Amino acid sequence: MSELRSILRAAAERLAGSGIASPSADACLLLEHAWGKTGEQLRRAALMGDVLPDEVATRYEALVDERAARVPLQHLTGRAHFRHLELRVGPGVFVPRPETELIVDLGLAHAPHGGVLVDLCTGAAPIPLAVKQERPDLSVHAIELSEHAYAWAAANRDRLALDVEIVNGPAQHAFPDLLGQVDVVLSNPPYIPVGMVPIDPEVRDHDPEIALYGGSHDGLRIPLEVADRAFDLLRPGGVLIMEHAETQGDSLPGALSRRGWVETRDEADLTGRPRFAMARRPA
Ligand SMILES: C[S@@+](CC[C@H](N)C(=O)[O-])C[C@H]1O[C@@H](n2cnc3c(N)ncnc32)[C@H](O)[C@@H]1O
Incomplete structure (x- = not known):
């Protein structure tokens, strides 16, 4: 189990280092996707100091790797809002x-x-x-x-x-x-x-x-x-x-x-x- 906020911060820093224009937003959206939570549920979990289950952390890490390699966010989540x-x-x-x-x-x-x-x-x-x-x-x-x-x-x-x-x-x-x-x-x-x-x-x-x-x-x-x-x-x-x-x-x-x-x-x-x-x- 790992602490949520530090994981999100590390992911955002990694994405920023890969030239992603909106690293914090992408880090949150990928975590919502990996964990199957809405944005509101994720914010609540972060405020409560929740920790991330290990299997979600592994899934999340793989998604962040792909995004850092500049795979489009929408290809990773499978969704686009219009x-x-x-x-x-x-x-x-x-x-x-x-x-x-x-x-x-x-x-x-x-x-x-x-x-x-x-x-x-x-x-x-x-x-x-x-x-x-x-x-x-x-x-x-x-x-x-x-x-x-x-x-x-x-x-x-x-x-x-x-x-x-x-x-x-x-x-x-x-x-x-x-x-x-x-x-x-x-x-x-x-x-x-x-x-x-x-x-x-x-x-x-x-x-x-x-x-x-x-x-x-x-x-x-x-x-x-x-x-x-x-x-x-x-x-x-x-x-x-x-x-x-x-x-x-x-x-x-x-x-x-x-x-x-x-x-x-x-x-x-x-x-x-x-x-x-x-x-x-x-x-
Ligand atoms: C810039 S994309 C826009 C797609 C969509 N309208 C949008 O805004 O997300 C252009 C689209 O035109 C399609 N396309 C290219 N040439 C075409 C043609 N001659 N007739 C019909 N569709 C074509 C492409 O496959 C692509 O899906």
């Missing part, structure tokens, strides 16, 4: 990011009651599942190219029992049955310029390549192909909102304008960085 949802994630699927949560607010603001919303390049399906949970009146559809990611998406949909159509295939040919009928298209496509390798090992070594790279040196080949399909899916006056890299805040809206979109603009994330291109199909 808006009000807890999603299952792991190898083979892009881990949903907190900054993407904003695209749901932007999309819902443009979705009429009872409307149709499509998410292109859905990954683990954070966007369509959050949309459906928050706006059950909407008809929600999503597509994902990778078979592995699609399996995570479908499993998340089934476990959360949300009525969302999710299909496995290329966004460039998505939903021929919905052409001209969609009110809002959302997308967080792969957009990293080819040759620009992410610095964080969690991203570089663990997010699938198909989820990262946009297929050209400016990273916009796949996003623009996806936008072309969104154009065909949207009803006249319908809205596209697409996440992009902060370096693409001028280039993506500019390219959309040249392709016939109107009211093209860019929206910043909560830290003020340009991250979401918005455009309307002409009425």
